[in-house]
Amino acid sequence: MDFFNTHVASEAFEAVRATLESTRLSEGVRVKAFEAALAEQAGLVRPAAVNSGTTALHLALVVAGVGPGDEVILPAQTFIATGLVVLMCGAKPVFADIDPTTGNLSPAGFAAAITARTKAVLPVHWGGLPCDMDEINAIAAQHGIAVCEDAAHAIGATYRGRSVGSLSRFTAFSFQAIKHVTTGDGGAIACTDQRDAQEVFRRRWFGIDRASSPMSELGEREYDLADVGYKYHLNDYCAALGLANLGDLPQRLARRRAIASEFDSAFADIPGLRLHARPHDRVSAYWLYGMRVERRLDFVRALRDRGVPSSVCHLRIDANAVFGGPFDLPHTAEFDATQINLPVHEALTAADTQRIVDAVRAGW
Numbered sequence: 001m002d003f004f005n006t007h008v009a010s011e012a013f014e015a016v017r018a019t020l021e022s023t024r025l026s027e028g029v030r031v032k033a034f035e036a037a038l039a040e041q042a043g044l045v046r047p048a049a050v051n052s053g054t055t056a057l058h059l060a061l062v063v064a065g066v067g068p069g070d071e072v073i074l075p076a077q078t079f080i081a082t083g084l085v086v087l088m089c090g091a092k093p094v095f096a097d098i099d100p101t102t103g104n105l106s107p108a109g110f111a112a113a114i115t116a117r118t119k120a121v122l123p124v125h126w127g128g129l130p131c132d133m134d135e136i137n138a139i140a141a142q143h144g145i146a147v148c149e150d151a152a153h154a155i156g157a158t159y160r161g162r163s164v165g166s167l168s169r170f171t172a173f174s175f176q177a178i179k180h181v182t183t184g185d186g187g188a189i190a191c192t193d194q195r196d197a198q199e200v201f202r203r204r205w206f207g208i209d210r211a212s213s214p215m216s217e218l219g220e221r222e223y224d225l226a227d228v229g230y231k232y233h234l235n236d237y238c239a240a241l242g243l244a245n246l247g248d249l250p251q252r253l254a255r256r257r258a259i260a261s262e263f264d265s266a267f268a269d270i271p272g273l274r275l276h277a278r279p280h281d282r283v284s285a286y287w288l289y290g291m292r293v294e295r296r297l298d299f300v301r302a303l304r305d306r307g308v309p310s311s312v313c314h315l316r317i318d319a320n321a322v323f324g325g326p327f328d329l330p331h332t333a334e335f336d337a338t339q340i341n342l343p344v345h346e347a348l349t350a351a352d353t354q355r356i357v358d359a360v361r362a363g364w
């Protein structure tokens with residue numbers, strides 16, 4: 001049994017082969033089709049496909065105007081990429097505390113970390129559960145702070161009936177190999193503001209706006225760049241894979257949710273184990289099935305001996321030397337010391353999930 005699953009839809013083989021055969025490999029019609037499908041099938045607003053979740057986050061911060069002298073607030077409970085993109089902009093990462101029952105940035109933690117220099121906030125939907133986005137967006141609006149959700153774990157999640165990817169000024173997604181929808185590596189940025197989207201599309205390809213850069217008679221586009229652009233676009237054979245993998249996303253999300261609900265019932269009454277909170281106004285994409293346990297290393301070893309993998313997935317990132325922590329974040333410290341995740345992906349069979357239930361219920 002694997003902890004994560006890489007899903008390659010059967011339709012993907014033919015789709016990628018046809019793209020290779022066409023020899024149109026770079027960004028083209030398939031990227032456009034993938035973007036249209038992300039909007040239609042996953043509810044992303046004005047999605048721009050890029051070549052990783054990290055570049056999606058970085059480009060969103062660039063378009064938000066984050067630069068040297070600015071501060072960007074983020075939780076420490078995330079993957080290192082969320083913090084690195086702030087440093088890539090020359091800005092200062094400011095780590096804020098989380099809700100220990102979910103692992104998500106709390107509105108109170110966010111508010112407490114705001115200074116006159118705060119330019120942006122990166123709420124991370126830990127494991128796929130949406131953060132308290134109405135509260136976070138309201139605080140951000142009061143202070144003129146740009147909100148860029150890190151939805152690397154959360155495609156297909158909903159919050160108060162709305163899709164993640166439609167809630168905030170920017171939302172960044174990852175299509176890396178073990179994410180719900182993979183393009184091998186890839187990502188997307190959704191923008192609620194039309195002008196931001198235009199900037200994202202322009203700056204993902206060197207900053208050259210193809211529509212207003214005609215080919216000259218000498219055979220090169222005519223342009224005069226006024227700012228830095230990036231080589232962040234997705235290519236067509238990755239998009240062909242992503243498009244095929246989007247097809248059965250609703251069924252795969254439903255399977256993940258069914259497994260999570262099986263686990264919720266099976267683990268409701270186990271001493272030394274606390275399930276994460278399940279707010280009724282949002283639906284997780286269940287990239288992770290997380291909980292907090294006592295004597296975590298004993299738990300991991302006992303499950304491993306019973307053939308069940310478990311993982312912290314990511315430990316707090318502020319303790320890395322590049323960020324200068326660990327900082328004083330009491331809820332983060334508690335979560336970091338006790339959180340653990342079980343397999344929850346669509347490739348698990350009924351026998352697998354029963355084995356997981358039995359392995360946990362047997363104790364540690």
Ligand SMILES: Cc1ncc(COP(=O)(O)O)c(C=O)c1O
Nearest residue numbers: 052053054079081152174175176
């Ligand atoms: C929370 C979070 N943010 C950002 C990223 C970066 O995504 P990518 O690997 O596609 O660059 C990841 C990657 O796993 C992640 O878990």
